[in-house]
Amino acid sequence: MSGEPDRPAWEFHVVLRQATEADQPVIRQLVHQAGINPLGLNWRRFTLAQDECGRIVGCGQLKPHRDGVVELASVAVEESRRGQGIGRRLIEGLIERGPDELWLMCRSSLAPLYQGFGFAQVESPAAMPTYFRRVRGLAGLIHNLARTNEYLSVMRRGSSPGTTTRQDYGATKS
Numbered sequence: 001m002s003g004e005p006d007r008p009a010w011e012f013h014v015v016l017r018q019a020t021e022a023d024q025p026v027i028r029q030l031v032h033q034a035g036i037n038p039l040g041l042n043w044r045r046f047t048l049a050q051d052e053c054g055r056i057v058g059c060g061q062l063k064p065h066r067d068g069v070v071e072l073a074s075v076a077v078e079e080s081r082r083g084q085g086i087g088r089r090l091i092e093g094l095i096e097r098g099p100d101e102l103w104l105m106c107r108s109s110l111a112p113l114y115q116g117f118g119f120a121q122v123e124s125p126a127a128m129p130t131y132f133r134r135v136r137g138l139a140g141l142i143h144n145l146a147r148t149n150e151y152l153s154v155m156r157r158g159s160s161p162g163t164t165t166r167q168d169y170g171a172t173k174s
């Protein structure tokens with residue numbers, strides 16, 4: 001497509017749109033198949049990637065927590081469409097829609113991808129919002145037990161804690 005010559009043509013066949021209630025089953029399916037956190041999948045918070053045939057090939061959400069922190073979460077792309085830039089498009093779209101400050105948790109091998117979008121790893125548990133501190137603590141336990149090379153990275157992008165403007169990104173339950 002003219003105007004954005006650095007992007008391959010097939011990327012433009014995929015569009016981002018807000019989810020509707022009818023998309024709830026496909027969101028669950030994508031998240032389940034991707035093997036990521038299956039909890040807190042309220043369709044109201046989801047952005048979807050839809051292909052030229054109207055098929056949903058990816059998803060991601062902005063998940064607000066009780067303390068006002070917003071998490072970029074549930075980014076998943078259908079296996080047969082991975083490596084085609086759809087994940088990047090979803091992340092870009094979610095950042096655009098979200099508040100200045102966003103948090104996320106990902107396995108350590110994905111940290112470089114998110115660093116490219118301005119996220120930085122937060123190492124100190126004391127600097128993490130409660131939810132992230134708790135989940136990372138649990139994941140650390142599992143990591144030690146499983147002795148894998150991967151660990152859970154907590155990352156933050158944007159303004160300092162406390163300066164986020166609270167907006168309605170959907171239901172507030174963590």
Ligand SMILES: CC(C)(COP(=O)(O)OP(=O)(O)OC[C@H]1O[C@@H](n2cnc3c(N)ncnc32)[C@H](O)[C@@H]1OP(=O)(O)O)[C@@H](O)C(=O)NCCC(=O)NCCS
Nearest residue numbers: 034075076077082083084085086087088105106109110113
């Ligand atoms: C992670 C995921 C969303 C990426 O989607 P995608 O459409 O394949 O990503 P893109 O094609 O836009 O690639 C984006 C970048 O991520 C990198 N990447 C993709 N999957 C990766 C993985 N499993 N490990 C490390 N890097 C990965 C790519 O190399 C690419 O980097 P580059 O642009 O410098 O070459 C997809 O692989 C997926 O659904 N995985 C399972 C669910 C998951 O792990 N979600 C992340 C939760 S935090």
